[in-house]
Amino acid sequence: MGTMLKINDIxxxxxxxxxxxxxxxxxxxxxxxxxxxxNGAGKSTILRTISGLLKPKxxxxxxxxxxxxxxxxxxxxxxxISQVPEGRRIFAEMTVLENLELGAFTRKDKDGVKDDxxxxxxxxxxxxxxxSQLAGTLSGGEQQMLAMGxxxxxxxxxxxxxxxxxxxxxxxxxxxxxxxxxxxxxGTTVLLVEQNANMALSIAHRAYVLETGxxxxxxxxxxxxxxxxxxxxxxxG
Amino acid sequence: MxxxxxxxxxxxxxxxxxxxxxxxxLGYTMIYGIIKLINFAHGDIYMVGAxxxxxxxxxxxxxxxxxxxxxxxxxxLLGMLVERLAYKPLRHAPRISVLITAIGVSFFxxxxxxxxxxxxPRTFPEVMPSIAFNVGPFIINGQQMLIMGITLVLMLVxxxxxxxxxxxxxxxxxxxxxxxxxxxxxxxxRVISFTFCIGSALAxxxxxxxxxxxxxxxxxxxxxPGLKAFVAAVLGGIGILPGAVAGGIILGVIEALVxxxxxxxxxxxxxxxxxxxxxxxxxxxxxxxxxxxKV
Numbered sequence: 001m002g003t004m005l006k007i008n009d010i011x012x013x014x015x016x017x018x019x020x021x022x023x024x025x026x027x028x029x030x031x032x033x034x035x036x037x038x039n040g041a042g043k044s045t046i047l048r049t050i051s052g053l054l055k056p057k058x059x060x061x062x063x064x065x066x067x068x069x070x071x072x073x074x075x076x077x078x079x080x081i082s083q084v085p086e087g088r089r090i091f092a093e094m095t096v097l098e099n100l101e102l103g104a105f106t107r108k109d110k111d112g113v114k115d116d117x118x119x120x121x122x123x124x125x126x127x128x129x130x131x132s133q134l135a136g137t138l139s140g141g142e143q144q145m146l147a148m149g150x151x152x153x154x155x156x157x158x159x160x161x162x163x164x165x166x167x168x169x170x171x172x173x174x175x176x177x178x179x180x181x182x183x184x185x186x187g188t189t190v191l192l193v194e195q196n197a198n199m200a201l202s203i204a205h206r207a208y209v210l211e212t213g214x215x216x217x218x219x220x221x222x223x224x225x226x227x228x229x230x231x232x233x234x235x236x237g
Numbered sequence: 238m239x240x241x242x243x244x245x246x247x248x249x250x251x252x253x254x255x256x257x258x259x260x261x262x263l264g265y266t267m268i269y270g271i272i273k274l275i276n277f278a279h280g281d282i283y284m285v286g287a288x289x290x291x292x293x294x295x296x297x298x299x300x301x302x303x304x305x306x307x308x309x310x311x312x313x314l315l316g317m318l319v320e321r322l323a324y325k326p327l328r329h330a331p332r333i334s335v336l337i338t339a340i341g342v343s344f345f346x347x348x349x350x351x352x353x354x355x356x357x358p359r360t361f362p363e364v365m366p367s368i369a370f371n372v373g374p375f376i377i378n379g380q381q382m383l384i385m386g387i388t389l390v391l392m393l394v395x396x397x398x399x400x401x402x403x404x405x406x407x408x409x410x411x412x413x414x415x416x417x418x419x420x421x422x423x424x425x426x427r428v429i430s431f432t433f434c435i436g437s438a439l440a441x442x443x444x445x446x447x448x449x450x451x452x453x454x455x456x457x458x459x460x461x462p463g464l465k466a467f468v469a470a471v472l473g474g475i476g477i478l479p480g481a482v483a484g485g486i487i488l489g490v491i492e493a494l495v496x497x498x499x500x501x502x503x504x505x506x507x508x509x510x511x512x513x514x515x516x517x518x519x520x521x522x523x524x525x526x527x528x529x530x531k532v
Contacts, residue, residue, distance in 0.1 A: 053416060077422035089417040091410050102410050105403070106422035154422060 004029045004158055004189050005050070010059030010069070012042075012049050019045045021213040022059070027158065032180070032190040034200040034221065036234055037210035043193040044086050046210070047160045050191075051083045052076040063158065078106050082156035086163045086193075088147040092136030096127055099135050099146055103153030113153070120149040123179060141172040148179070158189045165196045177203050197234040201225040209234070246375055247497035248490060253381040253450075255489020256388035260443035261466035262473070262481035263395065264436025270412035270476035271432050273332060277339040278319065279440060280463015281346035286312040286441025287361075287454045288354060294362055301364040305387070305445045309438035316437025317430050325426070343463075350456040358455040361448035380450045391442055392482060395435070399478065408432055412476065461505070468512040474522025483523060 005027040012020035020042050027033045035043050048054045050061060052073035061069040068076055082103075091099050100120060104113045121128040124145040130138060135146055144164055151159060161180065165173040173196065181203050184190050194200035201207055201221045209217035209230065217224065224230050261283055268276045286308045293304035323342050327335045368379040399405040411418040411428045419425050447462070448454045469488045473480025488508055495507040515522060 051420060053419065072424070073416075073419035074422045074424045077420065083420050085417060085420060089414055089420075091413050091417070093413055094406075094409060098406060102406060102418075102421045102423075105407065150421070 002029055003027070004064060005191070006060075006062045007046070007050070008060045008062075010046075010049060010056040010061065012045055012054055012056050014045075019213055020049070020056070023210070023213070023215050024059075025208050025215060025218070027189060027191050029157075029189055030184075030187075031206060032184050032192060032204045034192040034194055034204035034207045035210055036194055036197040036200055036207060038234075039195065040212075041210040042213045043210055044162050045213075047083060047162050047191070047193055050076075050160060051081065074106075077154055077156075080155075080157040081160065082151040082154045082158075083160040084144075084147045084151045084162060084164060087166065088143045090135045090138075090143050090146050090150070092134065094135060095132050096135055096138070096146060097131050099150050100127075100153050103150035106154060112155070116153055116155060120152055123152075123182070124149050140167055141169075141176070144168060144172075144176060145179075148176075148183075152183070152188075156188060158191065159183065161190060161192045163193060163195060165194060165199060173199060197230070198225075201235075242374055243497060244494075247493045249375060249377055249381065250497075251490030251493030252486055253384045253489070254493060255469075255486035256384050257443045257447055257450075257462065257485075258466050258469045258488050259482045259485025260388055260391065260439045260446075261462055262469040262485045263392075263478060264440045265466055265470040266473070266475055266478060266481040267408075267412075267432050267436045269470070271408065271415075271429055272324070272328075272335075274324065274335050274339060275467065276436075277336070277463070277467075278342035278346055279436070280459035280461075280466070281343050281350075282312060282316055282319070282437045282459070283440035283444040283447075283462060284454070284456060284459035285315060285346060285350060285444070286437075287444030287448045287458065288350065288359075288456075289441065290445030291359055291361055291448055291454055294364055301383070301445075301449065304364070305442055308441045308445050312441030312444075313434040313438035316433040316440075319437075320430055320433040325429075347456050347459070354456065356456055358453050361452045361454055363452075364449055384446045384450060387442060387446060391439060395439070395478070398435070404428070404431060465505075465508050468508050468515075472511060472515050472522055474525035477522065477524045480522055480524035487523075 003026050007023065007025050009022050009024050010020060011022055023046060035046060037043050045054065049056050052071050055070050060067055063079055063081060066079065068079060091102065100117060107113050126142055127145055127149055130142065135143065138146060164176050168176065177199055180190060192200055192204060201224060204221040206219065207221045207224045208215050217230065261279065264279050265276060268274055289311050290304045290308040293299045293307045319342055323338050324335060327338060365379050365383065370377045399408060407418065407423045407428050410421065411423060411425055415425050465488060466485065469484035470481050472488060473484030488511065491507055491511065492504045496504045
């Protein structure tokens with residue numbers, strides 16, 4: 001199991017605001033790694049930087065040995081990284097099918113796309129029932145499933161998930177997290193950003209804790225879940 | 238009988254004038270949809286299209302359809318060039334900077350055209366025999382048929398591109414949410430460039446058709462139709478394609494009715510009164526929807 005993603009000492013700015021201050025992290029092939037931290041710590045900023053929506057100042061981001069820092073976002077998708085953005089960001093005025101087709105935008109292998117569409121429908125049968133419905137008419141949970149299915153359609157080797165539990169009922173959150181584990185077992189490496197640290201630590205192999213732009217703790221997810229500091233700060237005691 | 242007869246006749250005139258507004262409004266609304274810019278140079282793109290059509294007919298001796306196609310291609314490329322040189326460098330600038338740049342581009346196109354072709358109005362040659370069809374008691378002339386026919390064909394082609402092709406889907410995705418579109422692997426710059434190309438080509442078609450209809454073109458001819466098409470786009474709901482078409486046709490019909498039944502001097506006032514009314518009572522336009530987000 002080699003290192004798939006290696007972020008080394010990146011700094012990210014929003015105008016004059018120094019959002020990420022020299023963060024480094026690694027994701028190994030086959031892992032679920034979670035990045036937890038309070039609101040505004042910079043978790044989404046890190047994912048957006050990996051995806052190429054933001055450009056880091058200094059530092060490096062290597063994916064499968066290739067330097068991807070500063071590459072345009074649409075090129076990074078082609079490298080094998082796909083993101084489920086915060087708030088799902090589905091294309092509400094397009095159908096479920098069109099949303100999934102857009103997920104496969106970079107692909108030319110029609111048969112493979114067809115197979116993956118079946119795979120997504122097997123994983124999320126409710127999407128198949130709603131295939132020609134406008135995505136904006138789906139419930140919150142279904143929209144999350146659509147956003148995940150859409151991201152899988154590019155056949156990513158690394159899946160970035162930003163707050164998949166946001167706004168969902170506890171039962172649905174458990175369902176979504178079980179699906180994330182399934183996706184990982186089927187061979188996709190996962191980097192998961194969550195405010196729901198309890199859930200995230202329960203399915204992750206390793207974890208990083210981000211505080212105001214700096215990584216303050218890292219290690220085995222189970223050990224972090226048991227540590228006094230993390231329990232106090234993020235797990236509600 | 239006399240009243241209803243004149244009413245229907247004005248309706249025919251209005252729909253053909255409205256088709257022109259619709260073609261220009263489509264470009265406005267597509268460009269707004271994707272980069273949230275009111276491209277005030279769009280009326281001048283339409284004017285350049287009319288001139289290219291004019292020279293294709295007079296210098297190259299082409300008939301109307303090839304002249305129209307050449308004008309659309311060349312003007313489409315011009316639209317891409319304008320975007321690349323004037324708007325792309327301002328992608329992350331405040332919207333007001335881009336808006337002011339658009340006004341600058343507008344003046345540039347108007348006065349550069351004057352420099353090259355002189356400000357004197359040109360008479361568009363007769364490209365088709367002046368025929369008129371009698372449909373019952375009503376008269377539709379050949380130019381009106383041409384305008385409505387070509388507008389219909391172009392709208393069908395546009396609908397096909399936007400709804401069915403991969404690039405059309407990318408356009409819709411990018412105009413809904415540029416950032417997420419990029420996460421799908423869509424090259425936003427390319428989609429924006431393509432949108433300018435299509436919008437400009439449609440405006441060029443409108444320019445050539447107006448040349449045929451009114452016989453006269455000049456370098457400032459784009460100002461008023463540009464503003465009117467902007468009104469049409471707002472009336473239909475800016476950013477919404479069927480809205481631009483409906484807004485254009487409604488505007489054309491209202492103008493024709495006002496000219497026919499009140500006075501043609503009130504025509505322009507009617508168009509801008511509509512803009513004021515829409516902005517007061519339904520700023521999102523006829524086809525506009527209230528956006529709401531699910532969490």
